[in-house]
Amino acid sequence: MATFRLFARFTSGSLRLITSGNRTYWIWIAVLSVLSLAGLWEYFVQLRDGLITTSLRDQAAWGFYIGNFTFLVGIAAAAVMLVVPAYLYNWRPIKEIVVYGQLLAISAAICCILFVLVDIGRPERLWHLLPSLGHLNIPTSLLGWDVIFLNSYLLLNFGIVTYLLFNMFRRREPNQRLFMTMVWFSIPAALAIRTITAFLYLGLVSRPFWNSAILAPRCIAAAFCSGPAVMLVVMQVLQKYSSFHISREAIWKIAELMAYFIGVNLFLFGAEVFKEYYSATEHLIYMEYMFTGVDGHNAIVPWMWTSVISSVLAFVILLRRKFRENPITLNLGCALIFLGVYLEKSMGTVVPGMTPDVLGEIYEYVPSRSEIVITVGILAMGAMIFTLMVKIANPILHGEFHVNLRPGGTATPKSKDGTSATSGGCYAQGGSAEQLENPALSHFQTLP
Amino acid sequence: MKSATPNRREFLCVVAGCAAAASSGSCGDLTHSGFFQDRFRELSRAEIDQVLIRLEREHSERFGKECTVTATEPREDVEFGYALDISRCIGCRRCVQACVEENNQSRSPELQWIRVLEMDERHGIDFHYAEPYYDPEQVPQDGYFYLPVACQHCKNPPCVKSCPVGATWQEDDGIVVVDYDWCIGCRCCMAACPYGARHFNWKTPGISAEEVNPDMHYLGNRPRPVGVVEKCTFCIQRTREGRYPACVEICPVGARKFGNLLDPDSELRYVLEQKRVFVLKAELNTQPRFYYFMG
Amino acid sequence: MKHSLAFCLVFAPLGACAHHSGDPPVYEGAFASHGRNIEVVVDPQAVLLPPPPFTNKDIFPCVECHDPDFLEPDAKRRDLGEPHDGMFFNHAGERIWCLDCHDTEDGDLLRLSDGTTIDLIEAPRLCGQCHGMHYRDWQAGVHGLRTGHWDGAKEFLPCSSCHNAHDPLFGGLEPLAPPTPPEVTR
Numbered sequence: 010m011a012t013f014r015l016f017a018r019f020t021s022g023s024l025r026l027i028t029s030g031n032r033t034y035w036i037w038i039a040v041l042s043v044l045s046l047a048g049l050w051e052y053f054v055q056l057r058d059g060l061i062t063t064s065l066r067d068q069a070a071w072g073f074y075i076g077n078f079t080f081l082v083g084i085a086a087a088a089v090m091l092v093v094p095a096y097l098y099n100w101r102p103i104k105e106i107v108v109y110g111q112l113l114a115i116s117a118a119i120c121c122i123l124f125v126l127v128d129i130g131r132p133e134r135l136w137h138l139l140p141s142l143g144h145l146n147i148p149t150s151l152l153g154w155d156v157i158f159l160n161s162y163l164l165l166n167f168g169i170v171t172y173l174l175f176n177m178f179r180r181r182e183p184n185q186r187l188f189m190t191m192v193w194f195s196i197p198a199a200l201a202i203r204t205i206t207a208f209l210y211l212g213l214v215s216r217p218f219w220n221s222a223i224l225a226p227r228c229i230a231a232a233f234c235s236g237p238a239v240m241l242v243v244m245q246v247l248q249k250y251s252s253f254h255i256s257r258e259a260i261w262k263i264a265e266l267m268a269y270f271i272g273v274n275l276f277l278f279g280a281e282v283f284k285e286y287y288s289a290t291e292h293l294i295y296m297e298y299m300f301t302g303v304d305g306h307n308a309i310v311p312w313m314w315t316s317v318i319s320s321v322l323a324f325v326i327l328l329r330r331k332f333r334e335n336p337i338t339l340n341l342g343c344a345l346i347f348l349g350v351y352l353e354k355s356m357g358t359v360v361p362g363m364t365p366d367v368l369g370e371i372y373e374y375v376p377s378r379s380e381i382v383i384t385v386g387i388l389a390m391g392a393m394i395f396t397l398m399v400k401i402a403n404p405i406l407h408g409e410f411h412v413n414l415r416p417g418g419t420a421t422p423k424s425k426d427g428t429s430a431t432s433g434g435c436y437a438q439g440g441s442a443e444q445l446e447n448p449a450l451s452h453f454q455t456l457p
Numbered sequence: 458m459k460s461a462t463p464n465r466r467e468f469l470c471v472v473a474g475c476a477a478a479a480s481s482g483s484c485g486d487l488t489h490s491g492f493f494q495d496r497f498r499e500l501s502r503a504e505i506d507q508v509l510i511r512l513e514r515e516h517s518e519r520f521g522k523e524c525t526v527t528a529t530e531p532r533e534d535v536e537f538g539y540a541l542d543i544s545r546c547i548g549c550r551r552c553v554q555a556c557v558e559e560n561n562q563s564r565s566p567e568l569q570w571i572r573v574l575e576m577d578e579r580h581g582i583d584f585h586y587a588e589p590y591y592d593p594e595q596v597p598q599d600g601y602f603y604l605p606v607a608c609q610h611c612k613n614p615p616c617v618k619s620c621p622v623g624a625t626w627q628e629d630d631g632i633v634v635v636d637y638d639w640c641i642g643c644r645c646c647m648a649a650c651p652y653g654a655r656h657f658n659w660k661t662p663g664i665s666a667e668e669v670n671p672d673m674h675y676l677g678n679r680p681r682p683v684g685v686v687e688k689c690t691f692c693i694q695r696t697r698e699g700r701y702p703a704c705v706e707i708c709p710v711g712a713r714k715f716g717n718l719l720d721p722d723s724e725l726r727y728v729l730e731q732k733r734v735f736v737l738k739a740e741l742n743t744q745p746r747f748y749y750f751m752g
Numbered sequence: 753m754k755h756s757l758a759f760c761l762v763f764a765p766l767g768a769c770a771h772h773s774g775d776p777p778v779y780e781g782a783f784a785s786h787g788r789n790i791e792v793v794v795d796p797q798a799v800l801l802p803p804p805p806f807t808n809k810d811i812f813p814c815v816e817c818h819d820p821d822f823l824e825p826d827a828k829r830r831d832l833g834e835p836h837d838g839m840f841f842n843h844a845g846e847r848i849w850c851l852d853c854h855d856t857e858d859g860d861l862l863r864l865s866d867g868t869t870i871d872l873i874e875a876p877r878l879c880g881q882c883h884g885m886h887y888r889d890w891q892a893g894v895h896g897l898r899t900g901h902w903d904g905a906k907e908f909l910p911c912s913s914c915h916n917a918h919d920p921l922f923g924g925l926e927p928l929a930p931p932t933p934p935e936v937t938r
Contacts, residue, residue, distance in 0.1 A: 059660040060660075068934050070644040137496075137639060144622055145621065153622075209645075212649075215615060365585070367650065547924070550928040590931065700900070700902070710897075
């Protein structure tokens with residue numbers, strides 16, 4: 010019962026946290042709300058008129074929605090890059106920020122589910138996917154597996170983060186066995202969502218462009234460089250606008266891993282390009298459509314070259330330690346990785362796979378206005394969810410919001426566990442990792 | 458699987474109870490009324506009959522003429538096959554039109570199950586040189602041959618494998634069907650199909666009362682809702698009754714052949730035994746039941 | 753006049769043959785097989801043949817001019833000249849001419865290579881003498897159009913329902929409208 014009461018306090022405190030903020034916060038929330046509402050409105054129109062409002066047609070049955078879904082699965086999976094060093098290797102600089110990586114994963118996973126939702130023709134029949142109530146066609150349907158793993162991954166991460174934050178809130182050590190079990194499950198789940206999403210494509214014998222065994226490794230490599238790129242940028246923004254802090258060691262380590270993974274990604278991509286161009290079978294045409302256009306159809310060509318050049322440049326930049334440690338070149342590298350991988354893994358995966366179509370027809374798919382508005386709306390919702398979660402997580406992680414404290418730092422007269430709440434607000438913004446003395450973070454030291 | 462059905466039914470009834478039970482009466486009605494209807498494959502014969510009555514009523518009201526909806530089952534010892542003589546096909550698209558009319562395909566936006574490709578003789582069957590939009594004054598044109606493509610009713614159908622909800626399956630007589638009331642419209646099957654045979658209702662299908670064919674089959678030509686996938690069913694409403702598909706009967710050059718692969722005296726077996734036969738994209742091991750031959 | 757494909761379409765629903773005066777001719781017996789190891793048996797009950805769809809009243813029936821009482825048959829192969837100018841003949845080039853198929857005495861009968869004369873309605877037997885493979889395919893229902901039931905009574909057309917015996921190759925046909933491209937599907 011006490012736990013429930015505490016959780017109610019946790020929830021109400023969280024609500025207070027997200028409904029209070031400075032001007033920048035409210036402007037940011039307002040912008041995201043407007044974009045989300047615009048997306049919702051367009052989605053309503055799409056529901057009313059059918060998917061005819063998109064540029065999707067029989068010749069290109071998947072497009073912008075599924076492309077963004079594919080990319081964001083990578084972002085969601087990339088949290089594992091932080092989870093492994095933080096929880097398994099107990100590496101402190103990463104441990105401080107791992108929760109934010111998981112929050113990003115949660116937001117990305119929600120976006121993924123929303124992208125699938127807006128893409129399907131009969132969303133009201135989604136219950137058909139529920140095992141026993143509906144009919145989930147596994148093991149053969151990869152979308153079926155994706156639904157299972159994406160939701161499990163989302164729930165696991167949400168469970169881990171909530172459990173952790175709630176225990177920090179009530180100033181108790183989390184149950185190690187329970188906590189680590191969730192962590193252990195979340196690691197293969199991260200790899201699974203990325204792999205299964207890749208299998209969703211490569212399992213299609215009808216589309217030679219996707220039907221390649223290295224598609225899954227490529228996707229993992231791309232995820233492990235683009236995910237951290239997004240995280241690094243987001244965390245620097247958080248550091249600027251909130252009490253969040255990330256140590257330089259953490260940034261450098263992440264940047265180093267990013268450099269390796271963009272290298273691996275480029276290598277695997279190069280292997281694919283070599284295979285197609287050297288063997289020059291009839292399957293080459295999809296690659297040609299990407300890089301040179303076919304019969305004058307070349308809408309995607311500039312984007313694909315942008316992607317390749319960005320990725321190569323990012324690799325060259327991030328490979329040098331000097332550039333990784335310079336915030337300007339580091340952020341440039343992150344931006345280039347993001348651009349390169351986003352173009353490659355969203356439209357660059359979906360469109361050439363379906364163009365030309367299975368009967369050789371070339372329909373140049375370019376997303377419609379409505380698709381773009383809905384996509385932006387979903388991304389805005391993702392950003393909103395992330396913002397709100399950070400708004401709650403930040404003060405908890407910094408000991409500014411716990412059972413003995415009201416959010417905002419005012420100490421409650423009597424503390425439950427007898428400890429004084431004075432340390433609550435002591436964590437100075439921008440302090441270095443070594444200064445972390447917050448008892449709220451003590452569980453980190455005791456984790457295996 | 459079957460044993461779980463009553464529980465599911467009860468659960469649905471509880472869910473439905475909040476929304477509509479008061480107005481709709483008994484639970485049995487609810488589980489067969491549109492939204493809460495079970496997957497066709499899991500319905501009992503009695504439940505199917507109830508569904509058919511409801512559909513007949515709905516379609517008859519909508520089109521102002523008597524519509525019949527059957528769910529004739531596959532016959533024993535029948536496996537359908539199709540053969541098309543590409544040395545005869547002249548690309549006149551009569552089959553496309555007959556198919557649209559027989560199978561109640563959307564007129565606006567246009568949706569067609571058969572796609573006739575004009576192939577360049579210099580390149581043979583190379584889809585890169587396939588032209589579906591040819592429109593000369595007369596066909597056949599010199600230097601081209603014609604390749605109509607529709608559902609190949611594969612023995613190893615990639616579309617069935619990919620469906621996340623089991624809304625599409627292969628019947629015992631080989632016809633690959635879609636349950637339009639179960640399909641969620643994710644279009645995995647369209648991505649999976651190597652023949653471009655599956656089509657999506659991007660918009661509510663447009664079909665007028667004059668145009669509608671009132672002889673319908675649940676898994677075949679009954680009008681489809683928006684947002685689901687549809688495809689050739691070998692004219693299931695005709696062929697399960699022993700008739701030829703509409704495209705076979707309309708073909709002015711007699712290029713289209715249909716029959717029972719298990720009957721050694723059928724046209725299909727004659728073609729397979731006597732003619733040079735090929736299937737499209739044989740390397741994918743989809744094992745089509747749709748054969749092309751040169752007569 | 754050229755038989756067009758459209759002609760074949762008109763006759764496709766063979767309900768039309770029921771209106772033919774008297775019983776529709778029924779093909780006698782099973783067709784003999786021309787190939788080795790092939791036994792094509794067509795149920796005579798199932799094969800209903802319509803009359804040959806001659807449309808050119810100027811040349812049919814032959815006996816209108818070739819009445820043996822008035823016109824002595826001349827079996828010598830030659831250019832036919834003025835009375836036949838309206839007829840277009842394009843069948844195997846120079847290799848065959850009228851009396852390779854028509855009976856010398858009665859032009860409205862056909863004569864098989866063994867001398868048997870048959871009715872025009874039985875033309876497939878004559879055509880099959882040269883076009884054995886097509887004849888066999890036709891018997892099996894694989895050459896030409898079939899309607900009816902795949903598992904029962906079938907209706908199909910004899911050669912001359914679709915082909916003009918004097919000019920058997922088809923002309924072209926106007927195609928129906930092409931599909932709407934995805935770019936303009938709204």
